[in-house]
Amino acid sequence: MRVVVTRVRSASVRVDGVTVGELDSPGLLVLAGVGHDDTAEDAAALARKIWGLRILDGELSASDVGAPLLVISQFTLYASTRKGRRPSWSRAAPGPVSEPLVEELCRQFEALGAHVERGRFGADMQVASVNDGPVTIVMDTQNWD
Template sequence: MRAVVQRVSRADVTVEGQVVGAIDGPGLLALVGVTHDDTPEQAKRLAAKLWGLRVFDGATQGAPEASCSDLGAPLLVISQFTLYGDTRKGRRPSWIAAAPGPVAEPLVDEVVAELRRLGAHVETGVFGADMKVSLLNDGPITLILEV
């Protein structure tokens, strides 16, 4: 599993003109991609990594850095198969490494479910939909996570 994570001041996702998920930060926006051999255990590890990622100012917690779990910060999780696009050859990406919907959707759902089990407030997009994502990157901080 792969995720592009951005620390945000706010973020939202719209489908067909309707906001389906939004966070008013500070929080994290996580674009999550799944490949063919990913497992539910990897989904749980990714959720734990997102929940514990120390990218926030933690001065109020007495530490130099803090995580979503330290601050109770929300997350917006959006599926994104294009994270497994291969652009090494030619001008057209290959999507061979991206898992098909029936494989990917339950694993993205597992990331969200595990975050919620850990105590996170999580908003989501709509799997497979044409989504419009708006965000205000804070920092900017953008990281790539792989589990």
């Protein structure tokens, strides 16, 4: 799994003009993409890592302060731009594979005690955020560097 984690003051996601997920207090926006080789174990490891990352003010983690999370599925994190001008999405897992893993990531966060807001898988979403810092971290379970 690939994620982009951003520390935010607020964030929201709208679908068809309706807000479906919202953070009205400081927390983390998590954009999550799923690759072909990703597993539920990857989702669990990623949730533990993100929940414990000391990237909030005062070097605190979301788990330290109970910060909320907004999780948005984003297959475009697996874009390949190697050839031409049109990205290839072949590295992204198809919806029937990726949707359950994004939901598993959310369930793992909740099992750790997080309040999780969600986007709507496969929808045309408008995501708004007020970045804080800014602090943005890219993580990939296939390459933890």
